[in-house]
Amino acid sequence: MNEANRRSRWPNTANLHLLINNQTATRTSRASNHWISASMCGQDAPLERLRVDRQLEEALTHGPDPLHLAEVFGLDEKTAMRYAGSARALLQQTVEHSASPSGKELGQD
Template identity: 40%
Template sequence: MRTRLAAYLDYRNHRWPRTANTHLFLSQTTGCGVEPVSHVWINDVLGMPTSRLREDRLLHEAEATGGDPRRICDLFGLSVGAALRYTGTIDQPGLIEHGLRTAGPAPRPEPG
């Protein structure tokens, strides 16, 4: 995933070197403006719905923060209840058994 993201960012920076658009994804239409690409564009280009991409990022952040619901709330604008649903997944044995997560809890970030 990181390799693909790095390749896309290289392409984005080469294609629109002086864009004022702060969104991650740009298209021919949005590269010279500040509007985001449409959900249809993302679905077509990535081959998956945007909701699936968001869920993937939420789950990754839950694991990366050691299950810190406050961090999830702050980053994604979720309620505490919704954040707890995502952070509650990090110690699920089924994820470890299927190789989707390593054994042991994720390290908690240091305060600061």
């Protein structure tokens, strides 16, 4: 379930976990390992990739602030700084790409 789908289904949930279900949407606990395993069976993206993508999206959406990332996801400071650095680099690439003439990346002919 993507973030937009999640927000439309449970717009007021206080649960910050990546994967929630009908039982956990109204609480702050995580979904059970059994439910997660059954739900993810046969999916293209492993849970680790979804977790990393969600954390990077948060950094891109709310700014590359390591303190915010550490607070929201319970990350240690080094991990939060790494995600913030990656988000900062992606944001900088976006700015450079949009500022380049003819839409080409800078340095390309």
